[in-house]
Amino acid sequence: MTYENAVEAAEYIRSKYTGEPKIALVLGSGLGAFADELTDAVKIPYEEIPHFARSTVEGHAGQLVIGKVNGIEVIVQQGRFHFYEGYTMEQVMFPMRVFGRLGVTSVILTNAAGSVRPGMKPGDLMLISDHLNMMGVNPLRGPNDERFGVRFPDMTNVYDTEIQKMIDAAANEISAERHTEGKDREPHDFLHRGIYCALSGPTYETPAEVRLYRQLGADAVGMSTVPEAIAARHQGIRVVGISCITNFAAGMTDDGINHAEVMETGARVADLFKELLRRVIAKIN
Numbered sequence: 150m151t152y153e154n155a156v157e158a159a160e161y162i163r164s165k166y167t168g169e170p171k172i173a174l175v176l177g178s179g180l181g182a183f184a185d186e187l188t189d190a191v192k193i194p195y196e197e198i199p200h201f202a203r204s205t206v207e208g209h210a211g212q213l214v215i216g217k218v219n220g221i222e223v224i225v226q227q228g229r230f231h232f233y234e235g236y237t238m239e240q241v242m243f244p245m246r247v248f249g250r251l252g253v254t255s256v257i258l259t260n261a262a263g264s265v266r267p268g269m270k271p272g273d274l275m276l277i278s279d280h281l282n283m284m285g286v287n288p289l290r291g292p293n294d295e296r297f298g299v300r301f302p303d304m305t306n307v308y309d310t311e312i313q314k315m316i317d318a319a320a321n322e323i324s325a326e327r328h329t330e331g332k333d334r335e336p337h338d339f340l341h342r343g344i345y346c347a348l349s350g351p352t353y354e355t356p357a358e359v360r361l362y363r364q365l366g367a368d369a370v371g372m373s374t375v376p377e378a379i380a381a382r383h384q385g386i387r388v389v390g391i392s393c394i395t396n397f398a399a400g401m402t403d404d405g406i407n408h409a410e411v412m413e414t415g416a417r418v419a420d421l422f423k424e425l426l427r428r429v430i431a432k433i434n
Contacts, residue, residue: 159250177260179415187216233350242380277390343368356400
């Protein structure tokens with residue numbers, strides 16, 4: 150996946166949409182409904198975009214949607230590519246490189262994740278403050294093209310602190326409004342901060358692995374996001390990540406884990422999640 154490949158894909162996307170969105174979003178499992186609310190939207194199936202892979206997982210629509218959220222232009226991946234699907238890391242992070250060629254300056258990465266923190270329950274959201282890459286490979290491994298970024302990019306602040314503050318503010322606004330309306334939410338009780346641990350998948354983790362990751366500092370586990378975050382930061386794009394907590398990780402309860410549960414929880418919190426994204430996009434802009 151060369152620089153020229155990324156330019157070719159970007160040029161194709163520009164041929165379908167003449168605007169210049171500065172904000173990109175990647176929607177994880179069960180969270181794709183947000184893309185359906187864009188106005189003046191143009192939808193481009195991944196198979197039409199040069200060098201793009203295909204989404205094969207339930208809950209990932211497999212298209213790029215470009216349009217407006219309250220008048221603000223955004224470009225949205227409605228479904229992502231995963232390492233566990235058999236794709237290379239170059240394929241997984243390729244959309245980030247294309248977004249860089251399109252002039253995107255901020256990206257919001259979302260995912261479905263399992264909680265390893267007892268106080269963070271299914272239906273909650275987690276603002277990613279940092280990550281652990283336990284996928285077994287770094288996506289930037291191999292020859293480096295300086296046109297994307299430097300050989301040894303700094304990862305001290307992968308997740309932009311200013312955008313995190315914006316998300317905190319948006320969550321407080323939502324919670325205060327819900328509380329005023331008599332709903333069972335105190336200010337800011339649905340959004341946590343935590344460390345996201347990325348695993349290769351596709352199996353869910355064992356209870357022993359979950360205990361290990363918790364000792365290493367993880368608050369949630371998942372199978373995505375980190376390659377995209379690294380690729381975006383490599384290009385100087387501001388990154389923020391939000392996990393939808395869809396289940397407790399293995400061993401946290403007596404119940405097993407299945408993908409249907411992930412999808413059901415994503416659907417249950419969809420309205421809250423979409424409202425948070427709308428407000429964050431307005432603040433970033």
